[in-house]
Amino acid sequence: MTEYLHLKNIYKSYQNEKENEKKFVLENIDFTIDRAEFAAVLGPSGCGKTTLLKIAAGFMEAEQGAVYLAGEKISGPSVDRIMVFQEFRQLFPWKTVLDNVVFALQAKDIGNNYAERKRMACSYLKKVELPDVFNYYPYQLSGGMKQRAALARTLAADPEIMLMDEPFGSLDSQTRSNLQNLLIDIWQEAGKTILFVTHDIEEALVLADKIILMESNPGRIKKIINNNLDRPRDRVSTEFVRLYKIIAAV
Numbered sequence: 001m002t003e004y005l006h007l008k009n010i011y012k013s014y015q016n017e018k019e020n021e022k023k024f025v026l027e028n029i030d031f032t033i034d035r036a037e038f039a040a041v042l043g044p045s046g047c048g049k050t051t052l053l054k055i056a057a058g059f060m061e062a063e064q065g066a067v068y069l070a071g072e073k074i075s076g077p078s079v080d081r082i083m084v085f086q087e088f089r090q091l092f093p094w095k096t097v098l099d100n101v102v103f104a105l106q107a108k109d110i111g112n113n114y115a116e117r118k119r120m121a122c123s124y125l126k127k128v129e130l131p132d133v134f135n136y137y138p139y140q141l142s143g144g145m146k147q148r149a150a151l152a153r154t155l156a157a158d159p160e161i162m163l164m165d166e167p168f169g170s171l172d173s174q175t176r177s178n179l180q181n182l183l184i185d186i187w188q189e190a191g192k193t194i195l196f197v198t199h200d201i202e203e204a205l206v207l208a209d210k211i212i213l214m215e216s217n218p219g220r221i222k223k224i225i226n227n228n229l230d231r232p233r234d235r236v237s238t239e240f241v242r243l244y245k246i247i248a249a250v
Ligand SMILES: Nc1ncnc2c1ncn2[C@@H]1O[C@H](COP(=O)(O)OP(=O)(O)OP(=O)(O)O)[C@@H](O)[C@H]1O
Pocket: 014, 015, 025, 043, 044, 045, 046, 047, 048, 049, 050, 051, 052, 199
């Protein structure tokens, strides 16, 4: 594997309106991710994980430092770096599930016509194991179905990097663990580079091979942990629990 995404020496502050002063939320964030690597940013609420992801996506500029993709400094958002959110309302509400996925194909100019894009969209929706609700509108879906559809739409856009902001955070534990397993299958098959934000140690351990552990006020990297546990990962194995305890104690 080769170094692919580099968040280099990132600093970011927000204006604290009450006290009329600048408050640093990110300080000296520096890490790299290899191509096709699955990395997780793990940290408590408010430590700056979403801010970090927005900077990696190019939605927000760092005050100091920069983001490099394959050695090139990024200068704004791109369809090659797509974010998937925790928010269930990320699908276009006026489009059916199928047309939400067709939209991504069209935006990337993939497929020759609507009929071909529809066929491709169906195959992505099957890949994420969505039942036959392709002609439903987002409001007719459960939370888990919406996240599956959002995942299908992201895969259809075929981005270089998937930036995922706690996408399963609002789901019940059974659905959440099903979707974690599905994401791993997709990652292994498609070979995507994934940066996944979570505050859940177990989720980071199940999913990621590199865990960037953060602390808050200001958000800094505490430690970077390589997770070499065999896949599929057994959440109750001795090694898993051992690593869980190590991370919890950092
Ligand atoms: N637009 C903004 N203006 C001012 N402060 C902000 C803004 N966005 C975020 N913050 C503050 O920056 C800090 C980090 O926020 P951020 O959402 O990046 O953290 P997080 O780790 O993703 O949190 P959570 O896990 O709760 O989503 C928080 O203290 C938050 O209140």
